[in-house]
Amino acid sequence: MEHPSADDQAATPLYSGTTVYGGAYGMPPAGVALLDPRRLLRNWRTLTLVMVFAIASALGYLWTATKVYRSDSLIELSVRRPRILTQQAAVIEDQSSQSTEVFNTRLERFRSRTMFCAALARLDQTHPDAFRPPASRLFAPAPSAATNAVALQDARLRRLERSIDVVLIRRSRLIRVACEHADPTLAAAACNAFAEAVEVSVFDENRKISDAAVVWLEAQADAQRKELLKAEDVLLEFRQKNQIDALESQRKTVEDAMLGFNRELVRVEGLEAEKRALLAKIDQLKLDPERSGELPADIPSIAEISAALEQWRLATVERASLLATLTPKHPEIQVCDKGIAVRREHALQALARLKTTAHADHELLVEQTQTLRRKLDAQAERAVGLEKEIVERKTRLAMLERTRDAADQSFRGILTRIQEARTAADENTATVKIVEKAVVPTKPVKPQPLRVLAVALLLGLVSGIGLIVVCDRLQDRVSTPEDLVAPGIPVLAVVPHVKSADRAAIATATTREQFAEVVEAFAGLGAVLDSPRHKARNQVVLVVSSMPVEGKTVTSCNLAGTLARRDRRVLLVDFDLRRPQLAGIFPPPVGYTGLIEALSHAPSEFEPLCYPAEGCPNLEVIASRPARGLSPVQVMGTPAVGALLAWARKKYDHVVVDAAPLGLVSDVLTLAPYADLTLVMVRSDVSRKRLIRHTLHRLLEAGVHNVAIVFNDMDISKRRYGSYSPYYHYRKHYESYGEVGNRGQAAG
DSSP: OOOOOHHHHHHSOSSOSSOSSOSSTTSOOTTOOSSOHHHHHTTHHHHHHHHHHHHHHHHHHHHHSOOBEEEEEEEEEOSSOOOOSSSOOOTTSOGGGGSHHHHHHHHHHHTSHHHHHHHHHHHHTTSTTTTOOOGGGSOOOOSSHHHHHHHHHHHHHHHHHHHEEEEEOTTSSEEEEEEEESSHHHHHHHHHHHHHHHHHHHHHHHHHHHHHHHHHHHHHHHHHHHHHHHHHHHHHHHHHHOOHHHHHHHHHHHHHHHHHHHHHHHHHHHHHHHHHHHHHHHHTOOOOGGGGGGSOTTSTTHHHHHHHHHHHHHHHHHHHHHTTTSOTTSHHHHHHHHHHHHHHHHHHHHHHHHHHHHHHHHHHHHHHHHHHHHHHHHHHHHHHHHHHHHHHHHHHHHHHHHHHHHHHHHHHHHHHHHHHHHHHTTSOOOSEEEEEOOOOOSSOOBSOHHHHHHHHHHHHHHHHHHHHHHHHHHOOBOOSGGGSOBTTBOEEEEEEOOOOSOHHHHHTHHHHOSSSHHHHHHHHHHHHHTSTTTGGGOSEEEEEESSTTSSHHHHHHHHHHHHHTTTOOEEEEEEOOSSOOHHHHSOOOTTOOOHHHHHHTOOSOOGGGOEEOTTOTTEEEEOOOOOTTOOHHHHHTSHHHHHHHHHHHHHOSEEEEEEOOTTTOSHHHHHGGGOSEEEEEEETTTSBHHHHHHHHHHHHHTTOOOEEEEEEEEOGGGOOOGGGHHHHHHHHTHHHHHHHHHHHHHHO
């Protein structure tokens, strides 16, 4: 079988797909699931324990927590007293009292310390020493009994303030007073005591305000009466001194004169415009005897100019007729030329006279227009002055009248308020009243079991998932094949855990036993290699690992034994030149020369290096042993390595190469181009994820694409891998299968 080159292997990878492993050094390859949900679900025990702890903590809290009862009462708040009289409100009433700020101001006054002191005093009438703090929370003994009493009262007051909540209900005039306490009776009593204290406080405040308002309003009424009399005197004096009617008559006369001037100005401006248009037409006239009949007819004295042009034209015609028979120097022609010049001069003089007359008329009209405008401006200025004086006097008069009206209205409003204040002192017109009194609650409001349990479940779930994710990120060891999923790199076999301390017994299990889980696992690996997909690439198999103790030597021996038991010639080569192990598993004959010594001499024949494996027909071994003075680096770089594998490829059906770990040395990169298939060993709970990724990454960089994984030492009996649980039942009955097989062999 011809060995393919490295370029051929790169061009025709064993497994379908694109690049099988990418990414930078030390980073996971593209497509590798860092947080596989299936892997996280395997830690359901951790999640269950965390949630059970959270629920137990919540139940403990519910069992030990003090039950708190809540009692509510409603207070209706009005921003002004109800109307007592039907008269219109006085102007001194604060119209902004309907705003939200008034409600908030009242609410803050209810929350003041003074109000709580009043509520505590009312509560002491029915519940003495209520809200007394425990003895352990009292202050240290004061120097005097009075100071100690003050401190105790202050502590009770603070506890009452923390227990009572006063809230203004939105979009309403209701205030909710709520009290929370471990004693339901005390909660209702404190709530009612506070509401009654608020009502009584506002009622007393209204009565005091009413009594004080009567005295103040009477004084204001006397002062307002004097202001009203003074305003009326000033208004009368102003009307006598300022004759507004006379000024308005003068303004009417001036306005009539302005109308006359305006009409005359419009007429003169119209004539001036006509003269201006006539001048424009005259300036545009051109004296042409041939076009004498085309002169505008609306121009004055145009007939004189037309007659002069007609004579000019006739003289020109007469000269033209004479030129038909006479020369230009003939006396008659010269006489005609003089006549033409005279008639042309007459026409020009007539046009000049017309222009002079038109300019004189236009200047006269312009002068008349300017004169009328000056007169009109003078009348307008006089009218403005009169209007200004009238407006000033009327404004002053209106101000005096408003002052008089305001004084009168204020005086009448004060009289009305005096009557209202006197009546309000005897009526129950408080701005606060209790709408609903507090009742003794029957059910506690704290703690809430459903809410506490829901929060505990949520926190337990989040904490459990977070703990699982953190542990998974910190855990770098591989547990199942799903922990390292690389696209295009399949897991060809899963080797179960064998409970044995004898390394040689495990390595030769396929040559000694028939009914064991490890034998079945390597039989399955051999079947996969013989499948149509891998058959063309299974002659030279390189077994590598990322670190020692991952089971590459055991796998190499068992794979070689499995293939040999299928009646094929198999060669097992120990290329782990630094730590050879095959010599301890398959002892070589006495005087055997190790592989490193043979390769150092570049032998031409490799037949002497091979010796048969004991107990396994069709299997031959090339072992290695340490040699002094020889470096594996020098040997691995020689052509003898390629010659050995080429010789083995021609002579044997299968060649299994046990190489050194790639994570430590780079011997694998020298051997991989000569192999048809490279098996990377991964040992459960031993192999490191980063080292495995590093190994695959280095193989890819070296151009090795025919890579597969063998998962080793997986303990299925723990039943922690759901996809392999059915295999555990089959594993328990190996002994019975072995007995049946042995009886069949004995019968044969």
